[in-house]
Amino acid sequence: GENVEQHPSTLSVQEGDSAVIKCTYSDSASNYFPWYKQELGKGPQLIIDIRSNVGEKKDQRIAVTLNKTAKHFSLHITETQPEDSAVYFCAASSSGYSTLTFGKGTMLLVSP
Amino acid sequence: DVKVTQSSRYLVKRTGEKVFLECVQDMDHENMFWYRQDPGLGLRLIYFSYDVKMKEKGDIPEGYSVSREKKERFSLILESASTNQTSMYLCASAGGAGRYEQYFGPGTRLTVT
Numbered sequence: 001g002e003n004v005e006q007h008p009s010t011l012s013v014q015e016g017d018s019a020v021i022k023c024t025y026s027d028s029a030s031n032y033f034p035w036y037k038q039e040l041g042k043g044p045q046l047i048i049d050i051r052s053n054v055g056e057k058k059d060q061r062i063a064v065t066l067n068k069t070a071k072h073f074s075l076h077i078t079e080t081q082p083e084d085s086a087v088y089f090c091a092a093s094s095s096g097y098s099t100l101t102f103g104k105g106t107m108l109l110v111s112p
Numbered sequence: 113d114v115k116v117t118q119s120s121r122y123l124v125k126r127t128g129e130k131v132f133l134e135c136v137q138d139m140d141h142e143n144m145f146w147y148r149q150d151p152g153l154g155l156r157l158i159y160f161s162y163d164v165k166m167k168e169k170g171d172i173p174e175g176y177s178v179s180r181e182k183k184e185r186f187s188l189i190l191e192s193a194s195t196n197q198t199s200m201y202l203c204a205s206a207g208g209a210g211r212y213e214q215y216f217g218p219g220t221r222l223t224v225t
Contacts, residue, residue: 001170006154032212043116043202043216044155089154098143098162098212099170104154 002027002094006103013080014111021106023090024072032093033066033073034100039086048075080110115139115144116217124223131190133220134205142207144186145170146178151199161186193224204219 003026005027013019031052036044050057050064050073057064061080066073077084085106091100119134123172147170157170159178167178174207175197179187184206190197200221204214 009152034213036216041218043218046213046215049213071176093212098214099145099157099160099205100212100214101157102155104152 002030002092002101004090004092004101004103006090006106008106009104010107010109012109012111014083015080017080018054018083019077019080019108021075021088021090021108022072023074023092023103024070024081025092025101026071027069027094028068030092030094032100033064035062035064035075036089036091036102037043037086038089038105044089045088058089075106080108082112085110116203116205116215118201118217118220120220121218122221123222125190125193126224127177127194127225129168129190129193130223131193131222132190133222134192134199135186135188135205135217136184137186137205137215138184139205139207139215140183140213141205141215142183143205143211143214144180145204145206146186146188147202147204148172149202149219155202158188169186175195193222196225 006023034049037047038044063076090103116137146158147155161180172191176191206214
């Protein structure tokens, strides 16, 4: 089955800096790659996603890039703010039933 | 907006008890999922359902069962709770085939003593 590795496990940045979180996947058939943000005490919330026919997608301060050949994708957050502090999960589609395999998560801490 | 609700935010049960966790979604989604979340292990899929009365095992189904009698409701059952089932349980739903976007509920933190 699919295996998703996520790095780093924790990331500390100063407000205004950029943050990058990277994931690799194993199944070349995977074609959907979402990113979720989980704030303390809440369920994960979808913040951006990308499909395998697209190399990059942006939404304001966040962007996702996908390299299908290398089987890795990354989340980029620019001009970080304290409210970006949360745990971020990457995931990859696993089967025709719309299942996802998740990475283990990255705790992002943005210091004022 | 998609809304996924879970019956309890916090639950404390004793070892050996039968535990029911309920999840309801209001978007007429075909697919529903149960995950458990543990520190350092991320989200692990327990069971999912792609239609009423249909279920499939995920990565860690041992010790759990599920029920989906109505499209909007998906229940997770711990037949005989054990301390190693102390965890955060998350329910999610997604549209039909090819629609991968999953929407999560707020989670139930279950403690088994």
